[in-house]
Amino acid sequence: xxxxxxxxxxxxxxxxxxxxxxxxxxxxxxxxxxxxxxxxxxxxxxxxxxxxxxxxxxxxxxxxxxxxxxxxxxxxxxxxxxxxxxxxxxxxxxxxxxxxxxxxxxxxxxxxxxxxxxxxxxxxxxxxxxxxxxxxxxxxxxxxxxxxxxxxxxxxxxxxxxxxxxxxxxxxxxxxxxxxxxxxxxxxxxxxxxxxxxxxxxxxxxxxxxxxxxxxxxxxxxxxxxxxxxxxxxxxxxxxxxxxxxxxxxxxxxxxxxxxxxxxxxxxxxxxxxxxxxxxxxxxxxxxxxxxxxxxxxxxxxxxxxxxxxxxxxxxxxxxxxxxxxxxxxxxxxxxxxxxxxxxxxxxxxxxxxxxxxxxxxxxxxxxxxxx
Amino acid sequence: xxxxxxxxxxxxxxxxxxxxxxxxxxxxxxxxxxxxxxxxxxxxxxxxxxxxxxxxxxxxxxxxxxxxxxxxxxxxxxxxxxxxxxxxxxxxxxxxxxxxxxxxxxxxxxxxxxxxxxxxxxxxxxxxxxxxxxxxxxxxxxxxxxxxxxxxxxxxxxxxxxxxxxxxxxxxxxxxxxxxxxxxxxxxxxxxxxxxxxxxxxxxxxxxxxxxxxxxxxxxxxxxxxxxxxxxxxxxxxxxxxxxxxxxxxxxxxxxxxxxxxxxxxxxxxxxxxxxxxxxxxxxxxxxxxxxxxxxxxxxxxxxxxxxxxxxxxxxxxxxxxxxxxxxxxxxxxxxxxxxxxxxxxxxxxxxxxxxxxxxxxxxxxxxxxxxxxxxxxxxxxxxxxxxxxxxxxxxxxxxxxxxxxxxxxxxxxxxxxxxxxxxxxxxxxxxxxxxxxxxxxxxxxxxxxx
Ligand SMILES: Cc1cc2nc3c(=O)[nH]c(=O)nc-3n(C[C@H](O)[C@H](O)[C@H](O)COP(=O)(O)O)c2cc1C
Ligand code: SF4
Ligand code: SF4
Ligand code: FES
Numbered sequence: 001x002x003x004x005x006x007x008x009x010x011x012x013x014x015x016x017x018x019x020x021x022x023x024x025x026x027x028x029x030x031x032x033x034x035x036x037x038x039x040x041x042x043x044x045x046x047x048x049x050x051x052x053x054x055x056x057x058x059x060x061x062x063x064x065x066x067x068x069x070x071x072x073x074x075x076x077x078x079x080x081x082x083x084x085x086x087x088x089x090x091x092x093x094x095x096x097x098x099x100x101x102x103x104x105x106x107x108x109x110x111x112x113x114x115x116x117x118x119x120x121x122x123x124x125x126x127x128x129x130x131x132x133x134x135x136x137x138x139x140x141x142x143x144x145x146x147x148x149x150x151x152x153x154x155x156x157x158x159x160x161x162x163x164x165x166x167x168x169x170x171x172x173x174x175x176x177x178x179x180x181x182x183x184x185x186x187x188x189x190x191x192x193x194x195x196x197x198x199x200x201x202x203x204x205x206x207x208x209x210x211x212x213x214x215x216x217x218x219x220x221x222x223x224x225x226x227x228x229x230x231x232x233x234x235x236x237x238x239x240x241x242x243x244x245x246x247x248x249x250x251x252x253x254x255x256x257x258x259x260x261x262x263x264x265x266x267x268x269x270x271x272x273x274x275x276x277x278x279x280x281x282x283x284x285x286x287x288x289x290x291x292x293x294x295x296x297x298x299x300x301x302x303x304x305x306x307x308x309x310x311x312x313x314x315x316x317x318x319x320x321x322x323x324x325x326x327x328x329x330x331x332x333x334x335x336x337x338x339x340x341x342x343x344x345x346x347x348x349x350x351x352x353x354x355x356x357x358x359x360x361x362x363x364x365x366x367x368x369x370x371x372x
Numbered sequence: 373x374x375x376x377x378x379x380x381x382x383x384x385x386x387x388x389x390x391x392x393x394x395x396x397x398x399x400x401x402x403x404x405x406x407x408x409x410x411x412x413x414x415x416x417x418x419x420x421x422x423x424x425x426x427x428x429x430x431x432x433x434x435x436x437x438x439x440x441x442x443x444x445x446x447x448x449x450x451x452x453x454x455x456x457x458x459x460x461x462x463x464x465x466x467x468x469x470x471x472x473x474x475x476x477x478x479x480x481x482x483x484x485x486x487x488x489x490x491x492x493x494x495x496x497x498x499x500x501x502x503x504x505x506x507x508x509x510x511x512x513x514x515x516x517x518x519x520x521x522x523x524x525x526x527x528x529x530x531x532x533x534x535x536x537x538x539x540x541x542x543x544x545x546x547x548x549x550x551x552x553x554x555x556x557x558x559x560x561x562x563x564x565x566x567x568x569x570x571x572x573x574x575x576x577x578x579x580x581x582x583x584x585x586x587x588x589x590x591x592x593x594x595x596x597x598x599x600x601x602x603x604x605x606x607x608x609x610x611x612x613x614x615x616x617x618x619x620x621x622x623x624x625x626x627x628x629x630x631x632x633x634x635x636x637x638x639x640x641x642x643x644x645x646x647x648x649x650x651x652x653x654x655x656x657x658x659x660x661x662x663x664x665x666x667x668x669x670x671x672x673x674x675x676x677x678x679x680x681x682x683x684x685x686x687x688x689x690x691x692x693x694x695x696x697x698x699x700x701x702x703x704x705x706x707x708x709x710x711x712x713x714x715x716x717x718x719x720x721x722x723x724x725x726x727x728x729x730x731x732x733x734x735x736x737x738x739x740x741x742x743x744x745x746x747x748x749x750x751x752x753x754x755x756x757x758x759x760x761x762x763x764x765x766x767x768x769x770x771x772x773x774x775x776x777x778x779x780x781x782x783x784x785x786x787x788x789x790x791x792x793x794x795x796x797x798x799x800x801x802x803x804x805x806x807x808x809x810x811x812x813x814x815x816x817x818x819x820x821x822x823x
Contacts, residue, residue: 073769102765
């Protein structure tokens with residue numbers, strides 16, 4: 001039997017999706033702005049989602065059979081589409097307003113310590129605040145803080161940054177035999193913890209770092225070693241008896257600074273060639289830090305929007321500079337040295353030494369030139 | 373009015389099987405199991421018009437008929453005895469004094485729903501009531517009303533009591549189910565609803581203690597007779613737990629035809645306000661429902677008398693009305709400060725939020741902090757608007773209704789008592805010295821037209 005297709009309209013774009021698809025996943029098929037932000041949902045983790053409320057959307061028409069609009073905004077990550085459903089995401093003022101509120105709530109107790117946070121540059125909360133937050137805050141109270149804890153040799157928990165998405169709890173539930181950490185207490189005083197301080201010992205527990213949308217769980221072998229936008233992500237693999245062995249290496253020059261699983265455009269771990277989620281084991285993640293451990297496949301595609309695409313590729317072989325050769329030994333900064341070809345300007349004035357934009361006066365006297 | 377739930381609550385020894393049976397106890401089990409099929413019991417409950425007494429007021433018969441009945445899958449009935457809402461203590465009274473009434477109601481309801489194992493999930497603080505209930509269960513079992521093949525009908529039923537660990541959120545039905553399964557009491561994301569996937573993923577009905585006890589008189593007198601008590605869609609009797617500034621706090625059974633004024637001032641019920649004080653405000657249905665100032669409590673915005681029933685208390689929506697809720701009736705006299713009172717509730721909800729969803733987790737804490745500032749003379753006028761905005765952003769955007777329950781009291785307090793908040797801000801020193809708010813509300817005040 002062929003799969004039943006269901007027609008759904010999201011932000012005035014109509015598409016057909018398999019029955020049982022959630023609104024969020026349907027919207028991701030459209031992509032771009034139409035896909036609501038998701039801070040807690042993780043398609044690879046069963047039962048995840050519904051908690052952060054950033055993905056709220058308005059259902060303006062329930063279905064063909066029951067066209068009534070849904071009375072409240074719904075979590076798109078946990079609501080399945082119905083035939084003829086009409087959904088408004090960015091076309092709904094209610095959604096924009098509610099999302100604004102959710103972002104504000106997520107930020108009131110967040111330390112905003114991005115300048116010293118390892119997650120900066122690849123943090124979902126940074127992106128979310130940038131896209132949906134406000135510049136100021138109305139919160140005038142001390143922020144909630146917790147002590148940092150090392151969960152063993154590999155993982156550090158910085159609970160103050162946690163947004164309680166529960167993803168790491170689901171990872172531990174679904175990937176490891178016995179979960180050793182969880183949410184303690186409740187409400188605004190709840191926290192991710194091991195209760196009695198202990199290290200998380202499991203071959204796959206390192207994946208909590210990859211699913212954590214913020215910098216609450218970080219890689220101790222990478223902490224403060226480098227900023228992600230200085231690193232060059234490379235796809236690599238190795239024969240690993242425990243996991244798929246397909247990873248992203250984050251290199252600077254020849255040095256492997258860290259190893260992560262490969263993430264797709266939604267920040268989720270990609271499937272491997274067998275269609276299984278590409279979780280990686282602790283050994284691949286924390287122990288294999290030599291390029292010789294890996295077969296490097298090539299640089300990884302990074303979205304142009306990401307700050308990581310701004311990175312400086314160090315020790316990359318640069319194209320040979322042929323300018324001195326063709327310009328009689330001179331190596332001008334500008335490709336065409338304007339002083340050489342024009343008599344209008346004064347060749348003794350170096351453009352790069354002028355403070356601010358050049359004006360006609362710049363060339364009349366020399367007073368604007370930086371004394372050096 | 374003839375009491376039907378609390379008819380025998382003062383009979384000596386009614387807590388025990390012998391006296392209970394002598395006063396007509398367990399008749400409904402005999403009627404149901406010997407003369408009626410399960411569907412007939414459901415039908416009778418439908419006819420009675422009984423509405424859930426746990427807060428939402430959803431018609432019980434309808435809820436029961438939604439229960440999925442797949443072949444070979446067990447079904448469960450859970451009695452919600454988590455009663456943790458500030459101001460509500462009616463279930464405690466029922467279980468403490470008439471435990472057999474609950475057990476009887478549960479046997480009949482279990483029969484109607486086909487639940488062979490039913491649970492009472494009781495709030496942890498009611499530790500001594502667990503013993504009372506377990507004794508009642510043991511007695512019922514000894515006398516053949518529980519166990520295998522009850523009264524030769526072929527129906528087996530066991531009832532287990534499970535204690536909670538002191539979390540209000542575990543009264544929310546899906547959080548209760550999680551907790552009963554031995555997990556952290558986080559509300560589930562619905563759908564699926566418990567009627568399809570509840571306890572251990574099986575179809576489940578969760579009902580309040582009072583709802584289940586009401587099944588006993590419904591079977592005894594017949595659904596139609598029961599529906600004749602009360603008015604409109606508020607059929608039968610309702611227990612009201614009254615507290616606050618009244619002469620006679622306690623649990624009262626009413627038939628939902630009396631006016632709010634009569635309930636507060638008559639000697640049969642609350643007996644008026646003590647010390648010659650005036651009525652200032654009241655929360656008619658447990659801490660989650662909107663507070664009403666005296667004028668809107670006694671009369672609706674249209675100027676009609678307000679009655680103690682689902683429809684009348686909700687008249688005017690949230691603009692000028694409130695809700696029946698769970699029947700926790702909290703009365704405030706003119707010495708009470710609405711700001712402080714709202715702060716107390718905000719503290720409660722902040723403490724009880726499970727913390728799953730961001731608006732409730734962060735918003736409840738934020739509201740408490742802002743309210744604390746206002747109460748202690750450190751507030752700004754803009755804080756009042758800020759509070760309004762925070763509650764607006766919580767309401768309707770959360771997984772479970774606790775978010776709404778935290779938002780509504782704040783919204784209603786600002787809506788009806790805004791000048792008291794402003795007074796706190798403008799008189800920061802005076803509000804520290806005295807522990808009460810503006811008294812003006814006790815006098816009948818003008819109701820804005822069209823509100
Ligand atoms: C935060 C929260 C707390 C609740 N606490 C209780 C409670 O203590 N007792 C109760 O009977 N219902 C409580 N409820 C309502 C239950 O979810 C459920 O609606 C009720 O048990 C259904 O029973 P009924 O249909 O007999 O009213 C609570 C709901 C919420 C959202
Ligand atoms: S530690 Fe990270 S993954 Fe775990 S709940 Fe907090 S934010 Fe989510
Ligand atoms: S609304 Fe509050 S109590 Fe309910 S699930 Fe969300 S955080 Fe938990
Ligand atoms: S992603 Fe849907 S609620 Fe968090």
